[in-house]
Amino acid sequence: MSSADVTVPFRSWSAERAAAWIRVPARDDHKYTRGVLGVVSGSRRYPGAAVLGVEAALHTGLGMVRYLGPRTVGDAVLARRPEAVTSDGRVQAWLLGSGQDPADRGKATARRLDAAIADGRPLVVDAGALDLLPRASAPVVMTPHHGELSALLGSRGIDAPREAIDADPDGWARAAARELGAAVLLKGPVTWAAAPGGELLRIAGGPAWLGTAGAGDALAGVLGALLAGHGDRVLDDPTALAPIAATASWVHTRAAELASAANGGGPFTILGLVERLPHAVGELAALGR
Numbered sequence: 001m002s003s004a005d006v007t008v009p010f011r012s013w014s015a016e017r018a019a020a021w022i023r024v025p026a027r028d029d030h031k032y033t034r035g036v037l038g039v040v041s042g043s044r045r046y047p048g049a050a051v052l053g054v055e056a057a058l059h060t061g062l063g064m065v066r067y068l069g070p071r072t073v074g075d076a077v078l079a080r081r082p083e084a085v086t087s088d089g090r091v092q093a094w095l096l097g098s099g100q101d102p103a104d105r106g107k108a109t110a111r112r113l114d115a116a117i118a119d120g121r122p123l124v125v126d127a128g129a130l131d132l133l134p135r136a137s138a139p140v141v142m143t144p145h146h147g148e149l150s151a152l153l154g155s156r157g158i159d160a161p162r163e164a165i166d167a168d169p170d171g172w173a174r175a176a177a178r179e180l181g182a183a184v185l186l187k188g189p190v191t192w193a194a195a196p197g198g199e200l201l202r203i204a205g206g207p208a209w210l211g212t213a214g215a216g217d218a219l220a221g222v223l224g225a226l227l228a229g230h231g232d233r234v235l236d237d238p239t240a241l242a243p244i245a246a247t248a249s250w251v252h253t254r255a256a257e258l259a260s261a262a263n264g265g266g267p268f269t270i271l272g273l274v275e276r277l278p279h280a281v282g283e284l285a286a287l288g289r
């Protein structure tokens, strides 16, 4: 298979388009109507990815984050964010896999991932949960970087060398959505969102300072928060996954720009980016009024 059987038309994602996907709470909303995100992420090896995903989700705005993971990781999440809830319960969407490695997935994590997938709610599938995609029957958006997409397609017998994806990310984003039957947010210097049979969306890249460990873990948290707010809609219309994913990337990129600008155009930490997420969301909310 090749990525580019046809020239792929795309739409550039803009603030105006993204604004339509920001749910501003109404007077009668409460935490459960705003959306609850269940998070199964992190591991003893990568606890920070769980902290960053939860931080990013809470700064994007939603009703609640339920973090379910190893005790030590949950303690790290709570130390940073006491708002997080670490008990089971109803959720509107799940974020799975950041900071995990399928090669050292323990039994407890495997059980949590299985239960989340069986729940039937929309899923963000990141990093160490990408191998579980075939088990999901609910609407899914996966969030690979080029290396992860190359490995994922390779595991399905599709030859997709990393260099080929680097050279034609839009073609491969659309091919991956088609072949894997799930929406794709393909991360890179420019990010692409595609859904099976849906549109291809291009999200302009942020500052290259964004190429730093943890940037993708934060993006997954932003996407999880937006998806939790649109969980029922996505169950009715899975093509909504591509614009929601594109909006998450737009917010993440804008927060990166703001974080860099606050440092005179210089580098920033991912927690610095996270601190600017509310401002980026606020800009879109104002546009949508």
Ligand SMILES: NC(=O)C1=CN([C@@H]2O[C@H](COP(=O)(O)OP(=O)(O)OC[C@H]3O[C@@H](n4cnc5c(N)ncnc54)[C@H](OP(=O)(O)O)[C@@H]3O)[C@@H](O)[C@H]2O)[C@@H](O)CC1
Binding pocket: 045, 046, 047, 048, 049, 050, 097, 098, 099, 100, 101, 127, 128, 145, 146, 147, 148, 188, 213, 214, 215, 216, 217
């Ligand atoms: N603070 C934390 O807890 C953090 C935890 N993290 C967690 O670590 C886990 C492993 O994540 P990872 O992306 O490092 O996977 P990894 O198996 O090395 O990559 C496979 C191959 O892909 C390539 N490649 C890598 N990045 C690429 C890119 N952007 N664009 C294109 N290609 C890229 C690269 O290939 P190469 O360039 O070497 O040929 C690499 O060898 C995961 O669970 C994640 O959530 C991290 O998020 C960091 C912060």
Ligand SMILES: Nc1ncnc2c1ncn2[C@@H]1O[C@H](COP(=O)(O)OP(=O)(O)O)[C@@H](O)[C@H]1O
Binding pocket: 145, 187, 188, 189, 190, 191, 205, 206, 207, 208, 209, 210, 211, 212, 213, 214, 215, 216, 217, 218, 219
């Ligand atoms: N050169 C770059 N310019 C702009 N954005 C970049 C660049 N390199 C990486 N990014 C962004 O940084 C994030 C990296 O995600 P990922 O590779 O999953 O990192 P991690 O696994 O460390 O969290 C993605 O959102 C990607 O779009």
